[in-house]
Amino acid sequence: MALLHVRNLSIDIHGIRPLDGISFSLDKGQILGIVGESGSGKSLTALTIMGLLPLIGGRIERGSVHFDGVDLTRLPEPDFRKLRGKRIAFITQNPMTSLDPVMRVGAQIDQVGSLHLGLDAKAAQARSIEIMEKLRIPEAATIYHHYPHQLSGGMKQRIVIAMALAADPDLIIADEPTTALDVTIQAQIVDLLAELVRERGVALILITHDMGVVAQICDRVVVLYAGRIAESHGVQAIFANPRHPYTRALIRCIPREDTPPGSLVGIPGAVPSVAHYPQGCRFHPRCERRGSPCAATVPALLRSDSGGELACHFPEDQA
Structure with a gap:
């Protein structure tokens, strides 16, 4: 059984559901990247795993978070405090x-x-x-x-x-640990985290919007958009053959040495407010492949034979 197993997790904050049906798993010695633009639900996922959701007025609506066989969603706060900081550690977003x-x-x-x-x-x-x-x-x-x-x-x-x-934890959750640092220091911190996983065998969740960092050290990637999983797969499969239009758009935003000046492509529009999520696929207002089902029907998150997951009515063709 995986060290951490999140299944069908949905949360409620004052009548709004900013996370809807999130599932993933992670074992010791692995690095899971959770990526997406600001407002996609990355930090909320971390707060939920850490049991800190009540501090912002939230609650778990459904689903489970199993850590080493224990369902954290049912764990009393005194018992959670014994885990938090000891077996599950949190590296916050801004060291300042x-x-x-x-x-x-x-x-x-x-x-x-x-x-x-x-x-x-x-x-x-x-x-x-x-x-x-x-x-x-x-x-x-x-x-x-x-x-x-x-x-x-x-x-x-x-x-x-x-x-x-x-406290020598088993799981570390790093919430955008390089955001406030310059590029040189970012690289040092990323290398340091990867080295810790190799030497200590800990499990690491790396929350970031930087697909370049994900490509560098992660084993598996979960792509979040507006509180739902768009796609998840092994890191090599994601970069070699991104099938969700949002994943492909994120990868296109990575600057490369051979990118001609002025040719870097951004994603039009912005992540919708949690209070005004669109019907159907939440990415469809910004999607270049959208069709008539996209605005009306939520795409099911389907698992492929290769172990990936995809939620899209019109995915990119497989390579």
Whole structure:
């Protein structure tokens, strides 16, 4: 059985359903990329898995989230707190605002070891510095005593990753961990996450809008659009033969070295507001392949013999 298995997950926030029928699974040593434009439901998926949905007034309407055989949707909050941070870790989107500005960064890492591993102050500090060194933070023993404002954006992100690793989790959810960083630091953080999966055998969910990053390190891809899965498959199959028009459009947006100036193609329109999702296929107002069924009927998410899933009335022909 997979370490994480999400089945037919739908959530409700004040009478609105921003996630509708989401399903995927993940095992240790694998990296799952969840991609889509802003507003597609990527971060909401992460919050739901982490059990943080009630903080924004949401609830699970139907479906299940099984982690190591336990249905997290039925887990009491006191039991969830024992998992959250220990076996399931969360790397937040913006390291600039994720750290307590009046607390030394080392002490913030220590808290995880003290709370979840029962370490005393000396042992927690030693473990924190050891993790910082493994993350290639120079002069870790000195940086340990710094405040967040004394660190660069890339260094803050490494501290946030150190906090996620402090209790040696089985699953890490990284919500756009490179958004606020420059390109060079982005590449370093992505390489670091991939290395952690290889060395520690953890499962990683990488939430991003960057298809280039997905192509670089992910094993499988889930393409979300307006709260529904458009397509999912292994990363090689997705890039070699994207069958959903939205997946194909996302890949066309990736700049390449041989792309002629002015020829980069964007996706017309925008992701619809959660309060005004269109009927039928939610992508159809922006789709170049739309036909009469698209505006009236929700396309079923069908599984192929190769293990992919696709929800489209008029998919691209297979290569």
